[in-house]
Amino acid sequence: MSKKVVLYSAPTCPWCLKAKQYLEQNNIDFSEHNVAEEPDKYKEMVEASGQTGVPVLAIGDEVIVGFNQPKIEELLQS
Numbered sequence: 038m039s040k041k042v043v044l045y046s047a048p049t050c051p052w053c054l055k056a057k058q059y060l061e062q063n064n065i066d067f068s069e070h071n072v073a074e075e076p077d078k079y080k081e082m083v084e085a086s087g088q089t090g091v092p093v094l095a096i097g098d099e100v101i102v103g104f105n106q107p108k109i110e111e112l113l114q115s
Contacts, residue, residue, distance in 0.1 A: 040097035040113065042067035045082040049073075052104045053092040059106060065113065 042060065044067050046053030060067045070078035072091060086093045086100045094101045096112040 039066065041095075042113075043095040044069045045072050045078060045086075045091055045093040045095075047071065047073045047091045050091050056092045056094060056104045056109075059104070059109070 042065055044053070044056055044060065046057065046069055048071060057069065070082070072079035072082055082091075082093050083089055085095060086102050088102045090102070092104055094109060096109065099112050101108050101112070
């Protein structure tokens with residue numbers, strides 16, 4: 038069973054683009070929320086991560102702030 042993956046991003050964020058490309062290139066199903074245009078998702082992201090910066094990835098019950106590829110891989114494989 039695969040874990041639910043959510044990417045909180047903003048259109049001008051280069052690390053958000055890297056995270057999105059990584060997920061797409063590895064055929065990982067994910068949902069993406071543009072926190073610049075979705076205030077409710079921005080609030081959700083801040084509550085989950087304690088951070089206002091993007092990208093934030095939620096993988097299962099874990100939250101990763103920033104594009105941390107080793108941590109993403111670890112959580113997807115666990």
